[in-house]
Amino acid sequence: MPRHPNQPLLLTPGPVSVSRTTREAMMTDRPAGDVEFQEDLSFARRYLVSLVGGGEAYTAIPLPGSATYANEGVIASLVPDGGKLLLHSNGVYGDRLVEICTHLRVEHSVVRTPPFTPPSAELFEQMLRADPGITHVMLVHCETSTGVLNPLEGVAALCRAYSKGLLVDAVASFGAIPLDARRLGFQAVTLSSNKCMQGVPGVGWAVVHRQALENAKGQCRSLALDLWDHNQHMDRTGGFRFTPPTHVVAAFAQACREHAAEGGAHARLARYSGNWQRLVDGMRQMGFTAVVPDRFASPIVATFREPTHPAFSFQALFDGMKQRGFIIFPGRLALADTFRIGCMGDVTEHDIGEALQAVAETLAAMGVTQFGRDEVALIDRQ
Numbered sequence: 034m035p036r037h038p039n040q041p042l043l044l045t046p047g048p049v050s051v052s053r054t055t056r057e058a059m060m061t062d063r064p065a066g067d068v069e070f071q072e073d074l075s076f077a078r079r080y081l082v083s084l085v086g087g088g089e090a091y092t093a094i095p096l097p098g099s100a101t102y103a104n105e106g107v108i109a110s111l112v113p114d115g116g117k118l119l120l121h122s123n124g125v126y127g128d129r130l131v132e133i134c135t136h137l138r139v140e141h142s143v144v145r146t147p148p149f150t151p152p153s154a155e156l157f158e159q160m161l162r163a164d165p166g167i168t169h170v171m172l173v174h175c176e177t178s179t180g181v182l183n184p185l186e187g188v189a190a191l192c193r194a195y196s197k198g199l200l201v202d203a204v205a206s207f208g209a210i211p212l213d214a215r216r217l218g219f220q221a222v223t224l225s226s227n228k229c230m231q232g233v234p235g236v237g238w239a240v241v242h243r244q245a246l247e248n249a250k251g252q253c254r255s256l257a258l259d260l261w262d263h264n265q266h267m268d269r270t271g272g273f274r275f276t277p278p279t280h281v282v283a284a285f286a287q288a289c290r291e292h293a294a295e296g297g298a299h300a301r302l303a304r305y306s307g308n309w310q311r312l313v314d315g316m317r318q319m320g321f322t323a324v325v326p327d328r329f330a331s332p333i334v335a336t337f338r339e340p341t342h343p344a345f346s347f348q349a350l351f352d353g354m355k356q357r358g359f360i361i362f363p364g365r366l367a368l369a370d371t372f373r374i375g376c377m378g379d380v381t382e383h384d385i386g387e388a389l390q391a392v393a394e395t396l397a398a399m400g401v402t403q404f405g406r407d408e409v410a411l412i413d414r415q
């Protein structure tokens with residue numbers, strides 16, 4: 034009997050499970066000019082700015098779409114013609130930023146590092162020294178395809194020292210890993226309405242420094258993604274320039290209220306960290322190997338090596354978990370023979386305990402016993 038008959042628990046890196054109350058906030062159809070809708074929108078914008086301590090210096094701009102729309106909007110709006118963006122990639126989301134630049138024809142260079150470790154800040158410094166043409170740097174804070182946390186503090190310090198505009202893809206970290214605009218000095222961070230904020234998916238947000246945005250007036254390569262234009266319209270009218278995603282915004286405002294009620298980013302980080310530790314401990318006890326060394330891991334998602342046991346198949350594990358009410362996620366690209374289990378969303382340590390039980394039952398049903406331990410040393414040597 035599934036644990037969540039009509040509502041499987043998503044243990045995935047997005048979309049994530051949201052609370053019933055957040056889902057229920059979508060039950061009203063609202064027109065664009067509706068006062069309550071505009072109050073929700075205005076509250077959500079202020080709440081996001083307050084989460085980074087941005088005060089009057091920052092503004093929050095929603096773009097209908099997934100968080101890639103926000104990343105694309107930030108690059109298209111803030112990197113001017115003649116500017117050059119330094120990108121880093123150690124996974125799928127770093128690669129996607131490169132793809133965005135290629136499509137937008139934004140000049141860029143890329144520093145690549147292997148998927149299981151973060152790069153050193155020195156690597157960025159070498160690039161900045163070697164190429165004075167670089168005007169902006171964009172970093173994926175938490176690389177969701179592995180769970181690796183990249184060195185935001187160090188890169189931010191370099192951007193201040195070398196006077197480069199810092200753009201942060203914080204899509205997998207915003208809301209759970211505290212970000213301080215005054216200390217980091219970023220021009221923009223992006224986030225999703227879903228993921229660690231636990232709203233429903235459908236809006237990508239950018240929190241942008243107002244002066245950087247003002248400097249970007251008229252330079253965006255896209256109409257629908259023009260952050261300057263959306264922001265001035267929203268500041269002036271209180272609403273969206275185009276058809277607003279009213280249900281998603283209503284759910285997001287509720288998700289923000291629940292984020293605040295939980296105790297903000299610190300409390301959410303504590304809960305996710307508890308989830309992550311319980312998950313990794315429990316999986317290790319069964320013989321699984323976590324691919325990312327613990328010191329580089331973020332408590333958002335954990336990546337595990339598939340056991341080499343002949344009776345194991347990811348599909349059977351996935352199906353067994355689904356039957357028991359839990360959705361897990363396959364690995365990506367370079368990470369063949371891995372799979373991921375998410376720790377974010379409306380998920381508690383108790384839920385993780387039940388998920389571990391479901392893994393154990395599924396393995397037993399598959400006939401998979403006694404595996405894994407010999408692989409630990411191998412991964413650590415990479």
Ligand SMILES: *Cc1c(COP(=O)(O)O)cnc(C)c1O
Pocket residue numbers: 047099100101102104126173174175176177202203204205225
């Ligand atoms: C989820 C995510 C994105 C956005 O991906 P979408 O497919 O547009 O939702 C971007 N960067 C990171 C780090 C992410 O985790």
